[in-house]
Amino acid sequence: MGLLVNGEWHDQWYDTKKHGGEFVRESAQLRDWVGADAPDGVLSHPAEADRYHLYVSLACPWAHRILIMRKLKGLESLMGVSHVSPLMLGQGWTYDEDEGSSGDPVNGVTYHRELYTLTDPHYTGRVTVPVLWDKKRCAIVNNESADLLRILNGAFDELTGNRLDFYPQDLREEIDAVNADVYDHINNGVYKSGFATEQSVYEKHVHALFESLERMEKRLSQQRYLAGEWLTEADIRLFTTLVRFDAVYHGHFKCNLKRIEDFPNLANYLRELYQWPGVAETVNMDHIQHHYYYSHDTINPTRIVPAGPLLNFNRPHDRERLPGQGVRHKSK
Numbered sequence: 373m374g375l376l377v378n379g380e381w382h383d384q385w386y387d388t389k390k391h392g393g394e395f396v397r398e399s400a401q402l403r404d405w406v407g408a409d410a411p412d413g414v415l416s417h418p419a420e421a422d423r424y425h426l427y428v429s430l431a432c433p434w435a436h437r438i439l440i441m442r443k444l445k446g447l448e449s450l451m452g453v454s455h456v457s458p459l460m461l462g463q464g465w466t467y468d469e470d471e472g473s474s475g476d477p478v479n480g481v482t483y484h485r486e487l488y489t490l491t492d493p494h495y496t497g498r499v500t501v502p503v504l505w506d507k508k509r510c511a512i513v514n515n516e517s518a519d520l521l522r523i524l525n526g527a528f529d530e531l532t533g534n535r536l537d538f539y540p541q542d543l544r545e546e547i548d549a550v551n552a553d554v555y556d557h558i559n560n561g562v563y564k565s566g567f568a569t570e571q572s573v574y575e576k577h578v579h580a581l582f583e584s585l586e587r588m589e590k591r592l593s594q595q596r597y598l599a600g601e602w603l604t605e606a607d608i609r610l611f612t613t614l615v616r617f618d619a620v621y622h623g624h625f626k627c628n629l630k631r632i633e634d635f636p637n638l639a640n641y642l643r644e645l646y647q648w649p650g651v652a653e654t655v656n657m658d659h660i661q662h663h664y665y666y667s668h669d670t671i672n673p674t675r676i677v678p679a680g681p682l683l684n685f686n687r688p689h690d691r692e693r694l695p696g697q698g699v700r701h702k703s704k
């Protein structure tokens with residue numbers, strides 16, 4: 373894996389030495405919007421059918437959020453998607469069809485980084501998925517999944533007629549608060565634990581991760597979803613980490629104080645979300661396991677991909693015991 377410096381590719385692992393053994397995630401840089409709901413001061417482009425294309429990894433939890441949102445918001449016929457190969461090696465993410473990528477029918481690029489240099493020939497920074505691509509301007513619109521969730525939640529409603537609302541106005545404060553805990557300690561917490569290169573740094577993050585999982589376990593013992601009775605973006609954001617946890621983070625990232633299976637509420641909640649119509653087909657365990665165990669040389673140099681654990685998210689769940697109302701509809 374590597375990064376672009378002034379448009380040039382450098383094959384380079386994360387520099388944890390600079391931060392005393394900490395993995396520090398770089399902020400996404402490309403933050404334009406689509407549609408009428410752009411935050412103040414953010415440049416927005418018109419919502420049009422077949423204008424935008426998603427580039428994702430089926431292994432990546434951040435990209436997975438967007439695949440779920442695309443499905444639940446009925447955007448599949450309006451917005452195409454390409455996925456990279458699960459193997460992220462010296463050249464970074466690739467569209468090599470022999471290695472499990474869908475290929476790139478839009479730009480015909482071989483390497484994901486080419487999308488960044490097409491956008492800005494002097495781009496400096498990490499080359500990440502997911503990316504929303506504008507076919508008309510031939511440029512990346514946005515490479516931050518938290519933004520993309522909200523763009524997909526709102527921008528295309530007029531075109532699709534889909535009025536589902538994963539970020540309802542009256543729940544925003546609650547959603548933002550739970551997102552902040554989940555992002556820092558769970559979504560990013562597994563990476564901060566797994567990529568740490570000092571024992572004390574690993575221990576700090578792995579304990580913070582499990583403390584946050586305990587908070588979510590408690591919350592979900594009293595309410596069906598993270599923000600109450602309605603399923604929101606907060607649930608999608610937690611789901612993509614939970615579904616990878618026992619298969620990858622527990623072993624590969626040493627997040628092993630417990631498995632998700634050992635938390636009764638989290639485990640049942642995970643199964644409910646997995647069984648939500650449309651969600652299971654966005655989960656590709658083969659890409660997930662191969663990506664992590666094969667791509668992180670410094671953690672697993674033999675590239676042996678483990679045979680287990682054997683997981684079955686289709687087992688019944690008990691979440692009906694708590695009141696739930698599904699996804700909120702926007703009023704006209």
Ligand SMILES: N[C@@H](CCC(=O)N[C@@H](CS)C(=O)NCC(=O)O)C(=O)O
Nearest residue numbers: 432434498499500501502515516517
């Ligand atoms: N803040 C970004 C993070 C995306 C991200 O880090 N994606 C990972 C894959 S799981 C990636 O592409 N990493 C490549 C790298 O860091 O070089 C988002 O949520 O969209």
